[in-house]
């Protein structure tokens with residue numbers, strides 16, 4: 001018994017010393033490449049992706065494709081193999097787009113005595129935002145408030161019931177009156193949340209124009225209808241429309257939300273919306289996909305996917321949104337980790353797929369395309385990790401679906417050992433019945449284990465879908481740490497054998 005114990009101890013120490021000697025060069029290699037991840041690269045790449053030559057990387061445009069080619073060129077330079085269509089880095093799809101030629105105008109006609117009027121003009125982008133998928137033209141008409149712009153007979157709810165909007169301008173809110181996205185009941189309402197639905201429903205009812213109370217920022221995720229002039233409306237014109245009516249949008253929508261009954265009415269206000277756009281039905285766009293192939297003969301068939309959307313919201317007729325935080329930050333965090341992993345020569349048993357999606361801002365189209373045409377089958381995919389707006393703050397956060405909560409431990413360990421940032425870790429709160437608003441939720445809905453990496457405690461203002469979101473909207477130091485964290489955790493996940501979720 002004693003001899004057996006000694007033998008076992010001896011064996012254990014031999015194994016340990018072997019594994020230490022085997023691990024040591026790797027550890028050095030890992031650290032050397034860890035330190036090669038630099039905020040210098042990150043700042044250079046941020047300047048590149050936010051360059052005016054890409055014109056806000058609107059999916060569908062040739063400028064977006066040029067940005068995709070730049071990213072693919074970097075993957076190639078680092079020896080990351082193409083994983084897209086026909087041996088290329090790209091997964092292509094058709095995506096018509098709209099060029100906004102100028103900011104157009106929004107005006108209120110204020111009647112005076114004896115048939116005269118004062119015309120009040122509003123300023124873009126603070127008071128209104130041009131519709132990023134508006135038809136081109138001009139409409140002058142009465143404004144009709146239509147709540148949430150939805151017609152749902154099965155829910156006994158219709159914002160257009162008993163109200164005539166033919167040739168008029170409809171004014172509506174985003175979302176729906178039912179708010180509890182964690183309640184299965186929400187599933188009955190969700191299809192009415194989509195911007196596409198709202199503009200199409202307005203057109204079905206004969207409206208000629210649409211004022212959308214939608215955060216007053218660039219929104220390309222809306223249907224194009226030739227005859228429909230659309231613009232986003234800010235607080236000032238909204239207040240003018242309601243002035244003197246004894247109510248405002250908040251009080252009316254609070255009543256609608258409480259009663260789940262529509263409360264539409266003609267405001268009596270006459271407004272003019274002008275839009276100058278050009279539609280491009282020939283638009284085409286792509287995801288960019290590259291892999292580092294696994295070294296293990298069996299485990300290489302399993303893939304870890306890390307993704308970020310490369311597209312941004314484009315140029316609203318001179319209102320150029322370069323998409324620095326949203327989402328050059330996520331793309332560049334991944335690029336920095338990818339470069340370190342690829343050039344390091346560190347052996348990875350599993351395959352890592354780097355996926356940069358297009359058309360996220362037009363309705364999560366790139367992730368829908370990927371999940372319908374996966375490069376690795378779902379059952380061979382370890383996890384999809386999403387990075388969106390990851391580059392403003394001093395803290396880190398990792399949030400996993402409950403199906404892979406244990407994988408967050410690799411990130412915690414990497415942070416504790418080498419990075420030392422405050423870090424929040426969470427598992428998903430369970431079912432979600434709302435409109436998906438990130439690529440990660442598209443993957444989750446298709447049955448993938450998913451994780452989001454994000455940054456917390458923002459130190460800069462967030463210019464969401466506004467011209468302020470440029471290369472200066474991020475902090476390269478936190479991006480460097482996100483890349484380092486990803487790099488370290490991915491080495492561990494790629495080599496975990498067995499892996500436990």
Ligand SMILES: [Zn+2]
Nearest residue numbers: 326327388389
């Ligand atoms: Zn985004």
